Amino acid sequence: MNFADYMKEQKGRIDSRLKTLLQTDVPQFSQLYKAMNYSLLAGGKRIRPILLLATLEALGKDSEPYIDLACALECVHSYSLIHDDLPAMDDDDLRRGKPTNHVVFGEGTAILAGDGLLTYAFELMAAQTHIDAAKLARCIAIFAHAAGPAGMVGGQAFDLASEGNTSIGREGLELLHYSKTGIIFKAAIELAAVLGDAGEAQKKALDTYAFYMGLTFQITDDILDVVGDEASLGKPVGSDAKNDKATYVTIFSLDEARRMAEEAAEKATAAVEPLGPKAWFLRDLVSYMLVRTK
Structure with missing residues (x-):
């Protein structure tokens, strides 16, 4: 199977399961669940859950029993996007080609939808009784650390504090982006x-x-x-400049950022060479990142 077919197949598995998860029989809660599902089911590449499944397969394991853990990752990712788009954060009005959650449902409901997705992710993980209890506890601890103040939330706080400050340098930029984005990949x-x-x-x-x-x-x-291209990305371009954010392009240059991306991709590919043929997707993933348009 090639990279594109694998992504499509795994995305289909994840999307099918996600559609069944967030349901309520309490009419008073229906708008909240509608808002949660609006963002969760809005599309996206599902890279984080696919990465979990593909890494299991690279280690010679059947990924099927862990689809709900993969979906928990996507719930947390969707929560982070809802909150990132809020007026108090990045103030974006387009995500995955659709109006952002707060534009459709209002700020209050959008905040609660994010809160709901985050906490539901841990409910979903804790419900995996077929997984060895010690392993599951370790997984929940890893995931909570990555999503919390020592990880993604801390990274977002640092991002807000760094607006207008391009003097944070490469070390500060790596900390910011690792905490905001990379740590969830690492957790998967x-x-x-x-x-x-x-x-x-x-x-x-x-x-x-x-x-x-x-x-x-x-x-x-x-x-x-x-x-x-905004149509391909499904979100506004130029958002970083609008918010005066420190990025690899603003601190360095477009050409230097491209060189740095290629260097990082080479190191990632080399790291998993010892895992052999079963890690093919992990190697192809970084190659895809260099040429992606969305």
């Missing part, structure tokens, strides 16, 4: 390592891959905010 891979009984050498290889793959993604994301 760490979960797979726990569930897939990865050995120490495999864990080390996957940790290195996670860092450089996340870096590749973020640099290319910064590039697309400058040169991307």
Whole structure:
């Protein structure tokens, strides 16, 4: 199977399961659930859940029993997008080609929809009673750390504090983007390592891959905010400039950012070479990131 077919197949599996998850028989809660599903089912590439499943397969495991854990990752990602788009954050009105959650449902409901998706993700993880209890507890701890104040929330706070400050340098920029974006990629891979009984050498290889793959993604994301097409991206371009954000393009240059993305992709690919043919998707993923248009 090639990369595009694999992405399509796995996305189909994840989307099918996501459609069944958030239901309520309480009429008074229906608008909240509608808002949650509006963002959760709005599309997207589903890279984070697919990464979890693909890493399990790279370790020789059947990914089917872990589809709900993959969906939990997507719930957290969707929550983060809802909150990132709020007027108090990035103030964007378009996401995945559709009006953002707060534009459709209002700020209050959008905030609660994000809160609901975040907390539901942990409810979904805790419900996986077929997974060894010690492994599941470890997975929940990894995921909570990545999504919380030491990870994604901390990264978003740093992002807000850094607006208008391009003097944070490469070290500050890497911390910002790793915390906001890369740490969830790393969490997906760490979960797979726990569930897939990865050995120490495999864990080390996957940790290195996670860092450089996340870096590749973020640099290319910064590039697309400058040169991307709004129709393809499904969100406004130039948002970083509008919000005076520090990015790889604003701190360095477009050409230098492209060079840095290629360098990170090479390091990510090299990191998983020892995992052999089963890690083909992990290698192809970073190649895709360099040429993606959305």
